[in-house]
Amino acid sequence: MNRIIGLVLTLFIVSGCATTGGVTSFTNAADTSSVRENEGRLWHEAGGFDNTIERSGQIYDDRRATDYLQGVMDRLYPEFKGKIHVRIYDSTQLNAFALPNGSIYFNIGLLARIENEAQLAAVLAHEAAHFIERHSFRQRVSAKNTSAFAVSGIPFSNLAAISSISGFSRDLEREADQKGYERLIKSGYNPLEAHKVFQALANEVRILGIQEPFFFSSHPKLVERIETFKELAAKHKGGGRTGAEEYNRFIQPIRLEALRKDVGQDRFKSVILVMEDQNLRRYYPAAGYYYLGEAYLRRDQKDDTQKALQAFKTTERLAPTYAPTYKRLGMHYMKIGNKGQALQYFNKYLSLASSDAQDRSYVQQYIGSLK
Amino acid sequence: MMIRKVSALLVLVAVLSGCAPTPYWTLTDGANKLAKSKSFEMIVPEGWNRTTAPDTWDRLTIDDKVQTILLERMTASRDGTGIHTITVTRRYPDTAFPAIKKKSNANMLPLEAADLYVSDLRKRTGLERLKVLSNKPVTVNGKQAFQLVMEFKNDDGLRTRMVSHGFVDKTGFYTINYRAPTLYYYERDYSDYARLVRSFRQLKEAFDPPPEIPGWAKLFT
Numbered sequence: 001m002n003r004i005i006g007l008v009l010t011l012f013i014v015s016g017c018a019t020t021g022g023v024t025s026f027t028n029a030a031d032t033s034s035v036r037e038n039e040g041r042l043w044h045e046a047g048g049f050d051n052t053i054e055r056s057g058q059i060y061d062d063r064r065a066t067d068y069l070q071g072v073m074d075r076l077y078p079e080f081k082g083k084i085h086v087r088i089y090d091s092t093q094l095n096a097f098a099l100p101n102g103s104i105y106f107n108i109g110l111l112a113r114i115e116n117e118a119q120l121a122a123v124l125a126h127e128a129a130h131f132i133e134r135h136s137f138r139q140r141v142s143a144k145n146t147s148a149f150a151v152s153g154i155p156f157s158n159l160a161a162i163s164s165i166s167g168f169s170r171d172l173e174r175e176a177d178q179k180g181y182e183r184l185i186k187s188g189y190n191p192l193e194a195h196k197v198f199q200a201l202a203n204e205v206r207i208l209g210i211q212e213p214f215f216f217s218s219h220p221k222l223v224e225r226i227e228t229f230k231e232l233a234a235k236h237k238g239g240g241r242t243g244a245e246e247y248n249r250f251i252q253p254i255r256l257e258a259l260r261k262d263v264g265q266d267r268f269k270s271v272i273l274v275m276e277d278q279n280l281r282r283y284y285p286a287a288g289y290y291y292l293g294e295a296y297l298r299r300d301q302k303d304d305t306q307k308a309l310q311a312f313k314t315t316e317r318l319a320p321t322y323a324p325t326y327k328r329l330g331m332h333y334m335k336i337g338n339k340g341q342a343l344q345y346f347n348k349y350l351s352l353a354s355s356d357a358q359d360r361s362y363v364q365q366y367i368g369s370l371k
Numbered sequence: 372m373m374i375r376k377v378s379a380l381l382v383l384v385a386v387l388s389g390c391a392p393t394p395y396w397t398l399t400d401g402a403n404k405l406a407k408s409k410s411f412e413m414i415v416p417e418g419w420n421r422t423t424a425p426d427t428w429d430r431l432t433i434d435d436k437v438q439t440i441l442l443e444r445m446t447a448s449r450d451g452t453g454i455h456t457i458t459v460t461r462r463y464p465d466t467a468f469p470a471i472k473k474k475s476n477a478n479m480l481p482l483e484a485a486d487l488y489v490s491d492l493r494k495r496t497g498l499e500r501l502k503v504l505s506n507k508p509v510t511v512n513g514k515q516a517f518q519l520v521m522e523f524k525n526d527d528g529l530r531t532r533m534v535s536h537g538f539v540d541k542t543g544f545y546t547i548n549y550r551a552p553t554l555y556y557y558e559r560d561y562s563d564y565a566r567l568v569r570s571f572r573q574l575k576e577a578f579d580p581p582p583e584i585p586g587w588a589k590l591f592t
Contacts, residue, residue, distance in 0.1 A: 055528030057500055091499060265499060266471040266490045298490075300473070331480060361507045362482045365515075 023141065025133045029083040032102070039100070039137045046099040046136075053089070053105070060088035060108050060254075068250040069106060069124070072117060076125050076187045077132070084128055088254075092261045092270075094201055094210070098127040100136035111251055112258035113200060113274075115283055117243025118184075118193035122229075125180035125187075133179060135172045173221065177228040190240040195229035198222055200280075208269050248283055255284050259291035268295035275311075286318035290325050323352035327359055330366065339370050346370075397423040399447070408443045410461045410542065410577035414570035416563040419457075421447035428588060431469055431495065439588040440466040441581070447567075449560065455551035457564055459571070463581045467544035470494040477541040481508055484539045485517035488546065498523050504532075511547070512571050514538045522553065532557045536568050542577045 026032050035043055053059060060066075069086045077084060084102045089095075092109035099105075104127045114120050130136070168176070185191050202222040204210070262271045274280045275292035293311030296304040309332060315325040330345035346363050353360055397403065399415040406415045408425040415421045426444040430437055443461040446452065462468075467475035468491040475484065485506050493501050501523045509518040516538035524530050530553035537546040549564040551557040 052526045055524065056526050057502075057524045057528075264486075264490055264493065266494050298471075298473075331482070335478065335480075358503065358506045359482060362480075365508045 023134050023138050026080075026131075028079040029081065032083055038140070039134070042137055042140060043101040046101040046103060049099060050101070050103050053087075058090050060090040062088060062254065065111075065250045065254060068246075069120070072121050073104070073124050073128065076121055076183050077128055080128070080132070084131060086124065092258050092265065092267060094204065096123050096127055098130040100131065100134070102131045104128065104131070108254050108258050108261070110201075112255040112284075113204070113280075114197055114247070114251075115200075115244060116193060117247040118189040118191075118241060119197040120247060121187065121189045122180065122184055122191075122194035122197055125183045126176050127180075129176040129179040129183070130168065130172070133172070133175060135168050135176065139168055139172060170221075170224070173225070174228055177225060178232070181229065181232045185236060185240070188240050190238055190242045191236050192233055192238040193242060195226050195233060198225045198229060202226060204270070204273060207273055252283075252285055256287055256291075259284070259288050263291050263294045263298065266298065268298040271295035272299065287315060287322040287325075289315040289318065290322060290328070293325075293328060321352055323349050323354075323357065324359075326352065327363055330363065334366060334370065343367060343370050394423055396420045406445055406447070407574075408445055408459075408461070409574070409579075410443055411459065411545065411571060411573050413459060413547075413567050413572065415447050416449075416566060419447045419449045419563070421445060427582075433470055433472070438469070439584065440469050441584055441588075442466070449563075450556070455549070455556050455560060457567060458546075458548045458550075459567075460546050460548070461542075461577070462544045462546075464541070464543050465581075467539070475539045475544045477539070479539045481515050481517040481538060482506075484537055484544065485519055488517075488535065488537055488544075489519065489521070492521075500524070509536060511536050511538050511545070511568060512573050514540060514573075530554065534561075534564070540573075542573075543581075545573070547571060 066086065066088055069088065073084055073086050074081045080102070084104060086104045086106060088111065089105040089107045091107045092112075093107055094110050094113065096104070096106045096110055104124065106123070110123070111120075114123070181191060181194060184194060205222060259271055259274075262268070271291050272295045275284065275288055275295070281288060289311045293308040293315065296308035296311060309329075312325050312328050312332070315322055316329065319325070326345045326349035330342045330349060333339075333342035333345060346367050349363050350360065350367075353363075397420065399406075399417055399419050399421055401417060404414045404417065406413055406421050422445050426442070426446075428439055428441050429444070430439050432438075441463060445459045447457045448455060462475075464475045467473065468487045470491045471487065471494055473487050473491070489501070489503055493499060501521055504520040504522055506517060506519050509516050516536055519533075519535045519537070521533045521535070522530055531550060532553045533548060533550045535546050535548045537544065539545075547564075547568050549561070551560060
């Protein structure tokens with residue numbers, strides 16, 4: 001009897017060791033065709049997740065920006081060209097994630113906060129490393145062996161999406177940092193930019209008290225990420241491509257859209273944090289001050305109406321063709337009874353706003369009521 | 372002897388109240404088209420089911436805290452609430468936009484109310500991807516109001532469209548909302564909704580002081 005128990009235990013230990021040890025990283029696009037059985041099912045799940053994202057309209061439709069991101073990815077990993085697909089995810093949360101099948105999603109919220117191409121490349125290289133090192137599969141094998149996920153109550157079928165979005169284990173994250181960093185240097189990017197993006201995000205997460213269960217919003221993981229990148233940077237000199245100008249040319253409209261969405265989703269604190277900080281706002285278009293004004297109105301604390309008015313006036317000065325500013329200024333003067341100023345601003349709005357602007361009919365009504 | 376009488380009375384009350392509960396839903400026919408809450412009334416189209424009495428409170432989770440808020444709300448549906456609904460709601464000024472914790476005031480312009488309403492809806496429902504298709508000024512019961520048309524897709528790509536009429540006055544924030552799948556149902560029943568909007572009337576009781584939150588509700592707040 002003791003022999004049988006001993007044999008069962010030995011088999012159990014051996015099988016546990018064999019499954020985790022047998023997973024090797026992909027070396028190129030052709031390599032990925034060898035995926036089979038359990039990993040194939042994981043890819044199938046990931047494909048389903050891709051379809052859900054597509055069908056539910058969560059892809060941010062900007063062909064130029066998407067092509068630019070894909071170009072940076074192909075520069076980082078030319079041997080995986082056509083296998084790693086980068087898409088822009090229409091969410092203002094500070095996140096990016098890789099699915100086991102090579103789909104990488106980058107949220108507009110995170111794109112808006114990044115300053116240059118080297119920082120973008122640092123995040124893309126990290127996410128691609130999760131795919132190339134087959135972290136989802138390794139995490140699943142590990143979870144099967146330890147039953148950790150059964151205990152935590154996460155349905156196994158959703159593991160692909162959950163681990164991809166909310167982050168991997170500490171060891172796998174560290175490996176993605178290491179591999180991504182090596183690739184960043186090999187591709188000619190300035191490696192000293194890498195920790196800056198995580199540092200900026202950590203500050204934002206701390207100040208805003210963000211508690212969303214996402215990888216980039218998890219403060220302890222971010223701190224660890226910064227430390228890893230600082231350690232790696234200590235071994236290298238700076239220098240290499242930063243690509244601030246090119247990055248900002250493609251991403252500028254997304255920054256404005258992220259501000260608009262943040263206000264619309266009641267994340268006014270985030271808008272105020274960014275637009276009040278001269279370091280953070282330097283890459284935002286001047287029309288961003290309009291959303292600062294909107295954010296003050298949403299916050300509605302003492303003096304916020306006055307601060308909003310100042311922000312709208314700043315937009316008028318720095319971005320004189322941005323139509324929504326004139327609607328807001330008109331509404332302000334209408335409310336305080338200054339009909340002349342209100343009419344002037346409303347008319348200016350009508351002259352600048354597109355013919356299908358949603359607020360046009362309101363402004364026409366306001367003009368009618370003022371005359 | 373006294374205990375027996377009291378017990379018998381309690382049993383009688385329990386039995387009688389059990390025998391005649393008010394049904395939650397009422398089928399609207401030619402004789403009962405007028406649906407009335409304390410603050411408003413409207414004509415519900417025949418063939419639609421509607422709540423017999425208005426809901427007077429709602430429980431919401433705001434920033435991970437469960438809260439009970441007072442309101443008046445009547446709901447109507449012809450084919451089931453899972454398919455389509457018309458909801459008429461009055462929210463009191465202090466809890467007009469509960470998820471984003473914003474109050475309403477009589478000076479609020481319809482455009483401002485519409486913006487806050489969309490933000491509140493996105494936060495309350497978790498529908499970040501709720502898109503505004505149009506937003507225009509209209510009148511409801513003679514008051515300046517907004518008309519919003521919004522749409523979202525579920526995970527299977529099914530489009531659901533919502534149209535909301537809303538206005539603000541000193542008694543609070545009123546919305547008349549119709550939600551249905553874009554495919555087939557939205558167009559089919561839109562005219563019923565439009566008739567209901569035209570029939571909406573605010574009642575003089577709307578100007579009574581708002582009710583106090585009852586003790587039991589405070590337990591959940």
